[in-house]
Amino acid sequence: MLRIVGASFGRTGTTSVRLALERLGFGPCHYMRALFTDEPGARAWYAAADGARPDWPRLLGGYVSTIAWPASYFWRELADLHPTAQVLLLNRDPDEWYESVASTLHRTRPADGGSTARDRAVERIVWQGTFGGRFADRRHAIAVYRKHLDAVRAGVPPDRLIEFSPAQGWLPLCAALGVEVPDEPFPLANTTDEYLRRAAAAGVLPAAKRTAVARGD
DSSP states (O other), X not given: OOSEEEOOOSSSSHHHHHHHHHHTTOOSEEOGGGXXXXXXXXXXXXXXXXXXXXXXXXXXXXXXXXOSTTGGGGHHHHHHHSTTSEEEEEOOOHXXXXXXXXXXXXXXXXXXXXXXXXXXXXXXXXXXXXXXXXXXXXXXXXXXXXXHHHHHHHHXXXXXXXXXXXXXXXXXXXXXXXOOOOSSOOOOOOOHHHHHHHHHHHTOSOHHHHHHHHHTO
16 A cells, blocks of 8 residues: 655656655655566556556555656556555756756667667656657656646645655655654765766666766766
């Protein structure tokens, strides 16, 4: 049974907040990397985005929270399915958000949509389903992002919605969840530099881009 439904797009601080949620006892938290090791699950997420009836116990059984894609693509369904869960929305400056996605997720997107079940699920849910194949159009992508924020705010009762920025640290999140503030720094993970260095090491950047990352560009 989910206690927190994540409604945020990726690159809004979702990795840091996932770690925070798990530190606060709201884990395990489902996120995109779960698709890396679950090919049948990746196929099921793709099918759900394509209109098939999702098998939510199969996809999210055992998880206490979700964050970012693929689950946030279905935030309405999951919020309805778990009426006592709180809905978490991370708010990042739209221009900063776009630059982060363009520099990381979109930069390492397979040109042909990819050959793995995970790549196909990401292509269907993120680049086609969320942005209509037009993420490279900055104005369009930012408009989609803003519209999504407005839709979540309008679609979730105030007493269920938790909206904050990871830059605010522990206090607003812990206050909303009714838990004590940990005596440790708020997590900071998966920065743009970290993402690109990891991508370069994995060989998923073109050679020219790998060289630029090695130089720190």
